[in-house]
């Protein structure tokens with residue numbers, strides 16, 4: 001009885017510590033630094049879109065496409081940095097991977113065009129496959145299930161969320177020009193410009209809250225060893 005009680009006594013502070021750490025991790029999502037970083041992300045999108053609209057860039061199709069794709073990458077990278085914070089070397093690799101994923105999906109333009117011609121890739125009869133927004137939850141859930149089935153370590157736990165934020169930020173930015181494509185239901189009209197900026201700046205926080213609610217955030221918190229911040 002005494003042993004059982006001492007186990008309970010030891011377990012209670014531990015649970016309290018874990019709960020406190022989880023609450024702190026969530027609060028850090030809305031810390032001043034995180035909120036400033038997401039406001040700066042919105043400002044970056046606004047500036048980048050204005051630079052891309054300059055006549056010199058509009059006249060050079062390859063330059064415009066390369067810069068536009070780099071902005072997608074930067075937005076994905078920045079968004080994931082807000083979610084996980086940058087505290088150690090491996091965080092930079094993760095953030096770089098998020099940026100890569102956010103920009104590489106535009107290769108589906110060339111896949112659908114069946115050619116490396118930029119002109120063909122930009123004049124497609126329909127939206128290319130990776131631009132279907134219904135795929136985002138389907139891919140992320142499938143990846144989570146696959147990881148669970150393969151019993152991958154906790155260090156992989158954030159991968160579906162990284163993919164979510166990379167794809168979602170790309171789709172929202174494209175959505176300001178072309179609308180969102182919810183296949184097989186159809187297209188929405190183009191998203192209003194300020195809605196796109198607002199969603200882009202809010203998405204990392206939404207992702208953090210969803211990660212907290214699904215328990216991924218405490219795994220990351222443990223993995224990173226400290227509360228998450230930018």
Ligand SMILES: [Zn+2]
Pocket residue numbers: 105106131170174
């Ligand atoms: Zn795109």
